[in-house]
Structures are given as structure tokens and as C-alpha cells.
Amino acid sequence: MISQAENAQMRHIAALESAKMARETLIRIRRAHERKIKVIKCKGRNHKRLMVGGLADIAGILEMDKETLLGAFMALAGIFNDSAESATTAGWKLTGASELAQHGATRLKK
Structure with a gap:
């Protein structure tokens, strides 16, 4: 039979493991979000650059x-x-x- 102290200790260890896994999940989610933001900003910059190239073409200055x-x-x-x-x-x-x-x-x- 398990005493109350041992039971509490096991719940405490399980809670620590659960908290550790939750923290790692949060870190993964934050990193994925940061990558998405970086990609979005890069796409925005590239879009502006392509637009400038299109304007240069319209103006006839590509050569x-x-x-x-x-x-x-x-x-x-x-x-x-x-x-x-x-x-x-x-x-x-x-x-x-x-x-x-x-x-x-x-x-x-x-």
C-alpha cells in the first residue's frame, strides 16, 4: 500500500513532467510562430521588390x-x-x- 506522502510525491513528479512537456510545446509553438512571421515579412519585402522591378520595366529603365x-x-x-x-x-x-x-x-x- 502506498502512503499519502508517496502518492503526493508521485503526483508531484508527474506534474513536473507535465509542466516540462508543456513548456517544450510552448517553446516549439513560439519558434514556429516566429518563423511564420519571418516568412511573412520576407514575402512582403520580396513583393515590394518585384513591384519596383515592374515599375522600372514600365518606365523603360531596365536596360x-x-x-x-x-x-x-x-x-x-x-x-x-x-x-x-x-x-x-x-x-x-x-x-x-x-x-x-x-x-x-x-x-x-x-
């Missing part, structure tokens, strides 16, 4: 050499971050919206 294109992008970033150039960027936005609308209409006709 530029990479040094010239990077320099142009850096100059663009400098202008874009300058609040004094807001009128310039607003004009670019209008021109781009018009081109995208025209490009979209052309794609739908095909």
Missing part, C-alpha cells in the same frame, strides 16, 4: 547599367526625403498615377 540606376535611385531618395522638394514629388506622383492608369487600361485591352 540601364546598375551603377547609373543606383545613382539615380540615391538621388531620388535624397529628393524624396527633402521636404522642400514636395512640389516635385507631387508632380512625379501625378505623372506616375497617369502612367499606371494608362498601363492598366492597355493591359485590360489585351
